[in-house]
Amino acid sequence: MSRAIGHLEAIMGVPGYSPLEVPWNKAVERLGFPFPSDYRAFIERYGPVCFSGDLVVVSPSFSPDVPDEARFDGLYRFNQDLSQMMEQWGGWFPEVVRPYGPFLAPGGLMSWASNTSADYFCWHMVGSDPDQWPVVVWRYGGDEMNRFDGGMADFLVAVLRGEFPDAEEMIDRNLDPCLWKSLLSERY
Template sequence: MSTAADVDALLRLMPPPEDGGRAVDWGRMEQSWGRPFPPDYRRFMEVYGAGVVQDFLVVVAPQPKAPLAEAGWDGMVQETGNAEDAWADAYKAPELEGTSPRLIAWGAAASADIMCWDASGDDPAAWPVLVFNRGEIRFSRYDCGMAEFLTRLLRGDFPKCPLGDVTLWERGQAAFEKLG
């Protein structure tokens, strides 16, 4: 489902920062979270790093799984906790009813939407994207990786906008600003 090559399509729509991405100790991340990360996310971090798409959607940096007090209040651990909390009370798309996914957040939008992987499977390349649309109080599943999700969002290649705000929907081109 996701490959490092999926970032190539995104490069045509969203130029990376001039100073490139960031080095990540993926072995440490895998040990911490108990699983490897998807290949497109790994390549995204190499090429782009953590940052903000069009001052609207934050792609969070990988960080070791730790108690929130140690991890900080504005990253992968915090957003994963937010997604897990939302899961308990949110509506679910029919294909998610009765499931208990292992959530790992990779992004958050200014509309308070959260983008995660369903990291339940053994193959991170096959992890689908789950989106918590805060406005609808609903989780939906998208059978693609994070880079393809961003590409399809910018192209408007879903039946409807998966987020609670249309800032990036059908935008075509987008600016990316690296954080830190």
């Protein structure tokens, strides 16, 4: 277990359930790249979750009705929609420099979470090692992107501890007194 996953487990506790196994090898076939190891470890331990009724970490589908080769389709569509939204935003605000390439492309972004404020939490897919991809937060309104030089698990630890700028805006703890809930009954 990675150090960051250990810190998350200390904050979140151990879940009282076991998510279904994810066919991670199908990610490369479907999307063209592997997922970072901390994301895989988080999803294998917790599955998709919602923090305080606000920030949702999405995952491959856990529905037993979905064949392995289609488990990543929801994540793919989610990111395609974001890509279209970013293109539309670029048309509205051409003066704003977009420092990242298209979604799901080398050098681009891939979202792994969002919140009720319409912020998107992404990996900057730079380089061939997904464990080195930093996190980029695309804040609502489109003109602010904050980079975090660490992986998804380190980022969640920083947000949950209030150590990342505007962490209180990324997870509104007033929405739900429960720190996190499993979304395994939802389909992603």
